[in-house]
Amino acid sequence: MIELPQGYYLTNFLELVDYVYEQYNDLLNKQETEFYLNFKSLTKEAQFLYVRMLTRKGLVFRESKLNYQEIKDIQSASKTLSKASLVELNPPLAAESLIPVFSKPEWISILKQLELDKETIVSIKKLSRGALDEMLIELDKEFDLYTLIDEPIILLSQFEAFETFKLLFFGNLNQDLTDFVLRDLGLYRFESYQIDRNSRLFSSREQIENYLNYYQVLEGLDEALQGDCKAIINFHQLLPQVEATDNTLMRRVQRVNISLARQLERLASLDQALSIYRENSLEPSRERQARILLKQNKVDRSLEICQQIINAPRSESELIFAQEFGFRAAKKHKIKWPQPDGYKPPQETISIPQTEDNVEISARQYFSQYGECFYIENGLFLSVFGLHYWPLFFAPIKGAFTNPFQFRPHDLYEDDFLKKRQDIYQKLSLTVDNMQDNIENYLNRISEKQGTSTPFVFWELLTKDLLEFAFEHIPGTHWKQIFDRIFLDIKANRSGFPDLILFPAEGGYELIEIKGPGDKLQKNQLRWMKYFAKHDIPHKVVNVEWQ
DNA sequence: GTAAAAAGCG
DNA sequence: TTCACACCCTCAG
DNA sequence: GAGGGTGTGTCTCGCTTTTTACGT
Ligand SMILES: [Mn+2]
Secondary structure (H helix, E strand, O other): OOOOOOOHHHHHHHHHHHHHHHHHOOOOOHHHHHHHHHHHOOOHHHHHHHHHHHOOOOOEEEHHHOOOOOOOOHHHHHHHHHHOOOEEEOOOOOHHHHHHHOOHHHHHHHHHHHOOOHHHHHHHHHOOHHHHHHHHHHHHHHOOHHHHOOOOEEEEOOHHHHHHHHHHHHOOOOOOOHHHHHHHOOOOEOOOOOOOOOOOOOOOHHHHHHHHHHHHHHOOHHHHHHOOHHHHHHHHHHOOOOOOOOHHHHHHHHHHHHHHHHHHHHOOOHHHHHHHHHOOOOOOHHHHHHHHHHHOOOHHHHHHHHHHHHHOOOOHHHHHHHHHHHHHHHHHOOOOOOOOOOOOOOEEEEEEOOOOOOHHHHHHHHHHHHEEEEEOOOHHHHHHHHHHOHHHHOOOOOOOOOOOOOOOOOOOOOOOOOHHHHHHHHHHHOOOOOHHHHHHHHHHHHHHHOOEOOOOOOHHHOOHHHHHHHHHHOOHHHHHHHHHHHHHOOOHHHOOOOOEEEEEOOOOOEEEEEEOOOOOOOHHHHHHHHHHHHOOOOEEEEEEEEO
16 A cells, blocks of 8 residues: 655645646736735645645534644644634634534534423434524524534635636646545556646636636536526526637536526426527537427428538537438428438347346356357447557647646547647558557557556456457458547547447357347447448347346 | 444545 | 436327 | 437445434
């Protein structure tokens, strides 16, 4: 087990804020700059204490609950923090903030000071935590609960400033200081790509504000989705208006907007949903419009949307939707519409005994009688794809990598991703056909990079056995064609591969999608199969029924 | 009382 | 904060 | 049976300590 040095968390914190200050000091506001400079001037113990609190839940702490051996004198540490305005000591607190700091049994013993009668105490003990909280809030209205507390309370201040630092460092607010720890413990592994110190993820204060605003508003999303139509529209208006120059944030905002509109549909506010979809450029905004319009009996307008999609589809999935949905709608209303070319993959049915394992495992067992069979789903093809194009994904392109905790370049899903990496893409693609020659490289890469975070390689799946079978029996042209399709739309085509791969004793291979009773082909699975058929890649659907 | 969930932590 | 499945409903034939 | 929708696992580490839920 790896041991971390004492104060590891402060080292991590400083690495983060120092880097951000170096890169972004011109974009920080006054509060953030002061936060940084103040913090740097603190005593070590005060710094320890601040970061400890920052990584714990909530903003309010009892001094007695902050016990750390590296903080010898907590009172002087908290006083130092207080002078620097990084905490407040015994501040006025609303009941909502004070209540969570004590556990249920603790509150009961605190309330004993009020000399309540026995029955009241018994009834309080029966309350759930949530009900107790409500009761205490009510009680606080008559009697200030704070006066019953006789121990020092510390309120963490200026944590918002650190939010900005985290955002600037990671580019999101999903990652935090634990990434450092997990990496240093050897639990996470990141590729050691070259970090581009010369480009920044954020280029203006306005952009930063938009992000911060987005994340802040996002906290209310669940509540809005559970609310009524009004709550949802309100929420929609709270989201930042993002300029088209900021693709990343625009996508995030639009994704939220789609979930809002989807909920409006459920609440039968179709017109409001429509208007949100109309100003949205992500999928499935046009699909939803077509569906809503048909539902409203506006057949012509629905078909118009379908036609717009067909003229300029944003993806294969959207195109297929428009062709099929348009066809069905048109047929029903006796309008002319080209018949889509449906594809029916080869099917067969097997009958096997039901076990505790899931249906894919049972089916794999069954097919083992014909040869070697592996349960791979997306793992095999994506993994080899990731291994082969490894240098492409981690290439030091401008702005692609700005911190050590990325599992992919920032621009992986941008339209110009490949264009920016043309040379390396061309070069690596030349060798896709000779898989036999690649095996050694792959095995080397596996042993060298084992466990490194990437969106493509499923390390635990890649046994030598599987790879040897795969490279012996799957022709180079098939690999090439599969990789080509993944590149066409990395996000959409990274899933939908069949469950099993069978290498029959007599040679060759076959991809097998298992369908248990009641399950059916997903759209993305069908799209892959259509492509397999076009390129003579052997595949079939096997329906399982229980013996 | 015990079991499950949440928080803390390296 | 994904992807694949499980399970439900409706509707047309 | 096809098409469509919703709900549900998994808690991207694994361990220890604290807190809550509940009467099997
Ligand atoms: Mn399946």
